[in-house]
Amino acid sequence: MLSGNALTLCADKALYLGEIPATGWHRHAAPVLLLGLSGRFRLLLPGGRVETCHSALIDAGVEHVFDPQGERVALMYLEPDAPEVRRLRPVFARQGPVIGEPVPRAVNRWHTEQRLHSFDLPALLGRQGLPELQPVDPRVLRSLQRLREAGEGVPDREALARSAHLSASRFNHLFSDELGVSFRSYRIWTQVRRAMAAYRPDGSLTEAALDGAFADSAHFSRMFRHTFGMTPSSVLRPLRAVNLLG
Structure with missing residues (x-):
């Protein structure tokens, strides 16, 4: 089991694991997968929308507040040219820029952390058959x-x-x-x-x-x-x- 906070950076992804304070309003220049490893977190979205969930997938440019509520969390940031993001574009187009509970709850924490460390987004999302990606100019x-x-x-x-x-x-x-x-x-x-x-x-x-x-x-x-x-x-x-x- 993980202890302490850790940051892992690779060419087209980044992973932060640990406990962090609630954020202010902000928006990322990259899509992010948020996971509550020890419990639920809270999201505040424009228009007064509030979501409490174990996982969320947020597209780039979406203003939000992330409140871990004292739980241990994982934040996986995906560069906009990463193959996984290219394949998620049609998914965001269909379901909207904020997707609640994209990670199946049946996956246990040990498996979740292993998939996080290997940046295996399709396995985390249970979406092995994502659409074909479109090449970047x-x-x-x-x-x-x-x-x-x-x-x-x-x-x-x-x-x-x-x-x-x-x-x-x-x-x-x-x-x-x-x-x-x-x-x-x-x-x-x-x-x-x-x-x-x-x-x-x-x-x-x-x-x-x-x-x-x-x-x-x-x-x-x-x-x-x-x-x-x-x-x-x-x-x-x-x-x-x-x-x-x-």
Whole structure:
């Protein structure tokens, strides 16, 4: 059984396991699977909608409040170009951007944690027959690669638009149409991911902020709260491990 909080990052997914405080209103630049490992959590959604559940799948760009209610939780973030997300697009189109209880309750906790660690989303959802995925436009894929592999800086919209031989506005539309998230939001998401990957439990949040190409720790904190609805310290300080895969 797991103990302590842990973060695992791989090329197109991320997993946070542990206990976290209730968030403020926020929206992600990537779809997320929320799981209550020890009990139910609460979701607040626009329009006053409140859901209490063991699991939920939320599409990118959906504003919400996540309240674990003191339970141990798992949060699996899926990059918008991940094959699983491409296959989920028709599912979101049919069922809406927030899907309650997508993980069958018959699955026991040990199996659930094993599937989380292996990022086996189809097994978690009980959806082995997801629709065929549609390919991402090659120009967008190249832009994603440049964003993720950037050194000290992060390419801006104009630079990526030029490399794609598009105007900045046309590039914005293409990026959003292909991935379901705006370029600006995804660029910030990429920076936050880089900062989290650089963080070490005995390290400095300021150093992590600089590794994420933020101007300073205050800038990092603002963008982190915008992305997760929590402060960096409330999420990163409790970590006992940061694991980087692939």
